[in-house]
Structure formats: structure tokens, C-alpha cells
Amino acid sequence: MKLSEKLSGIIFRLFSLPDIQTFKESNPETALKRSLNLLDPTALASIRVFVKSNHTQSGGFTDKAGKPDLYYTLFGFYLAEALELDELFPTMRKYVEREIIQGNIKGVHLHCAAILSVRLGITAFPPGYFRKKIRKSLSMQSKRQPAYSVFLNLLSSWYLSDYAGIFLTGRKLRKLNGNSSLPAPVTAALLVLQKSFNKPVSELEKNLMAFYSAHGGFKATKAAPVPDLLSTAVALYALGFAGYDLRIIKPDCLNYTDSLFLDGGFGSNPLDPDPDIEYTFYGLLALGSLT
Numbered sequence: 001m002k003l004s005e006k007l008s009g010i011i012f013r014l015f016s017l018p019d020i021q022t023f024k025e026s027n028p029e030t031a032l033k034r035s036l037n038l039l040d041p042t043a044l045a046s047i048r049v050f051v052k053s054n055h056t057q058s059g060g061f062t063d064k065a066g067k068p069d070l071y072y073t074l075f076g077f078y079l080a081e082a083l084e085l086d087e088l089f090p091t092m093r094k095y096v097e098r099e100i101i102q103g104n105i106k107g108v109h110l111h112c113a114a115i116l117s118v119r120l121g122i123t124a125f126p127p128g129y130f131r132k133k134i135r136k137s138l139s140m141q142s143k144r145q146p147a148y149s150v151f152l153n154l155l156s157s158w159y160l161s162d163y164a165g166i167f168l169t170g171r172k173l174r175k176l177n178g179n180s181s182l183p184a185p186v187t188a189a190l191l192v193l194q195k196s197f198n199k200p201v202s203e204l205e206k207n208l209m210a211f212y213s214a215h216g217g218f219k220a221t222k223a224a225p226v227p228d229l230l231s232t233a234v235a236l237y238a239l240g241f242a243g244y245d246l247r248i249i250k251p252d253c254l255n256y257t258d259s260l261f262l263d264g265g266f267g268s269n270p271l272d273p274d275p276d277i278e279y280t281f282y283g284l285l286a287l288g289s290l291t
Contacts, residue, residue, distance in 0.1 A: 026241045027158075031288030032082040038254075038287050043261070044083075047280065050264030051079050054277045055088050059095025061277050070099055074112040075281040077119060082284065093120045100125050110137060111156045118159045127160040135165050146172075147182070151189035154196060170197045184211040184218050184231040188238035195242045205244050208235055216252030217269075228269040229260050233282035236289035250290050257286045 036044065054061050054076065060068025061076030073092065080088045096116045099105065105113050114130035116122075134156045137149075150172050157165030173193050182190070191204040211218045217227025218235040236253060239246060246253070260267045265275025266283030 024158075028237065028285060029078060029081065031237060031240075032078055032281075032284050033288070034291045035284040035286075035288035036082065037291060046264035047079075047284075048083050048085065048264075050275065050280065051076065051083060051085060051277070052088070053264075055080075055092075057091070059091035059093070060099075064276055068095065070096070070105070070109045070112040070116070072277050074116055075277050077116055079277065079281055079284070081119075089120060092116075093122060096120060097122050097124060106137075108152065110134070111152045114156045115159045127162070130156070131160055131162045131165060134160065134162065135168060147186050147190040147193065151193055154193060169193075173197055173199070182207070183221050184208060185220065185234050187211070188231075188234040191238040192241050201242045205239060205242060208239060211235065212249065214252075216249070216254070216256030226269050226271060227256065229257065229266055229279050229282045229286065230268065232256065233286040233289070236286050240289045246290060253286065253290055257283055257290075 039047070054072075056062060056068050058068050059073075060070070061072040063069040063072045073095065076088075077092060080086075080092070096113065100113050100117065100122075110130075110133060113125075114127075114134060117125045117130065118127055134153060137153065150169055153165065153172075154169045156162075157169060187204060187208045191201055191208060193199075194201050194204055208218075211220075211222060211231065212235075213219055213227045215227060216232075217229070218231040219227050220231045232253065236246065257266070259270070260273065260279070260283060262273055262275050265277070265280040267273035267275050268279050
């Protein structure tokens with residue numbers, strides 16, 4: 001590495017260090033591990049069986065159609081790590097490496113591949129391989145939901161130890177709009193971003209709580225007929241991340257999350273109770289955010 005590159009890395013790290021520390025102390029993995037303290041041995045055993053049943057011989061985790069997918073594999077990895085299912089990692093590593101070699105990974109799958117590559121220790125594709133790709137994706141962020149795109153960049157940059165990427169993410173944050181018309185998951189992403197970069201959060205907390213249902217869950221939109229587990233989990237995680245007092249809604253949220261537990265996994269909402277890997281991740285994330 002050239003001296004100028006080293007100096008640039010040091011400068012960006014100094015700018016980004018407080019933000020990295022915030023995320024390090026309250027990242028999703030920490031919440032998942034905390035959730036295990038709320039589970040009795042029987043429930044914990046059934047979740048382990050469920051996670052293993054969704055892990056294919058190819059090494060990837062399955063989507064709702066039963067096909068291995070990088071997006072679902074990221075959720076599966078987080079769950080396997082929290083549950084200490086280390087025996088799943090070797091084939092998972094091979095699956096992710098094959099997917100990267102095949103190329104043409106973009107969008108959310110690029111972020112999944114980057115995080116999985118780092119966390120699984122895939123040496124053929126070190127962090128430097130993804131840094132430029134992730135920064136490029138930041139410059140071409142989605143116009144439809146830019147806050148979500150910027151959040152994905154923060155998440156990936158943190159795992160890649162890309163301090164320049166984190167710094168650039170903070171600059172993008174200045175242009176984001178946190179109005180009350182955003183869906184709950186996007187508002188939650190923006191709340192985490194604002195807190196990570198030490199920006200005001202009270203208005204976003206108020207906007208996010210407007211999605212709360214008296215039945216213990218959060219709706220994706222205010223017009224949605226029922227709450228869903230994804231919106232509930234990310235809302236609780238974001239509010240907890242920002243330091244919001246969740247004690248008043250905690251009992252109802254625990255009951256709501258528990259009501260979606262079935263056969264070792266979690267379903268998305270009362271109208272779609274079939275569990276899958278993605279919503280099992282969100283179930284544990286919700287529980288961990290409430291502990």
C-alpha cells in the first residue's frame with residue numbers, strides 16, 4: 001500500500017471512529033445473542049432444528065420457494081452464528097464463494113456477499129475486493145428508498161472496515177429526508193443512520209412510533225391492515241439503538257412476537273404464519289431488542 005493511501009485511511013478512520021463504536025456496541029449480532037436469554041431450552045432446541053432444516057447441501061439457506069439464495073443465507077449465517085452452529089460454516093463458505101465467482105452480483109445481494117465474505121473468512125475475496133464496489137453502489141443509490149440504500153452501505157462498510165466508505169455514508173445522510181410519509185422499515189433505517197452519526201433523532205422516533213399498533217406490533221405503513229414482524233423487529237431495534245425507552249410497550253411486543261413462533265421458526269404476521277429463515281431472524285432480533 002502506498003504511503004498516501006495509508007495516510008488517507010488513517011484520516012478517514014479518525015473521522016469515522018465514533019460512528020463505528022456506536023454500531024459495534026449495538027449491532028444486530030449483539031441483539032440476536034441477547035434474545036437467546038429469553039428462550040427456554042425446548043424453544044432453543046426447536047429453533048436450532050429449524051435453522052438446520054433450511055440449510056441446503058449446496059451450503060446456502062433457502063428462500064420461500066426452497067431455493068438457496070444469498071439474501072436468505074445472510075440471515076441464516078447470523079442465526080447459525082448466534083446459535084453456535086459452527087458445523088454449517090464450511091459448506092456455507094463454499095456456497096458464497098461460488099456465488100461470487102459466478103459474478104453479476106448487485107443490489108442487496110452485493111451487500112450480502114460482502115458481509116458473508118468477511119464474516120466467513122473467504123480469502124479469495126478479501127475486503128478490498130468489495131470496497132470499491134460498495135462505494136460505487138453508494139453513488140448509484142436507489143432513488144426509490146435512498147435511506148435504505150445508505151443504511152446497507154453503512155452496514156457493509158462497517159463489516160469491511162471501510163472507514164472511507166463510512167465517511168462517505170455520513171455525507172450522503174445530509175441529503176436524506178426523514179418525513180413522516182416513509183414506511184416504518186425505512187424510517188427505522190434512517191433512525192439508525194442518524195444516531196450513528198450523532199444527528200438529532202427525536203422527530204424520527206416520533207415518526208416511527210406512529211406505526212405502533214395497540215396489539216404489540218408495528219405496521220409497515222399506517223394503512224396496513226395488521227402489524228408484521230419485519231417492521232416490528234427493525235422498529236424495536238432502531239428505537240433501542242437510539243436509546244428510546246421501550247418499557248411501556250415491551251410486554252405487548254413480547255406477546256406479539258411470541259404469537260408468531262411456530263415449529264421452531266417465526267412467521268411474518270398472523271395472516272402468513274408459515275415460518276422461514278428471514279422472519280426467524282427478525283423474531284430473534286425483536287426479542288433481543290427488548291432485553
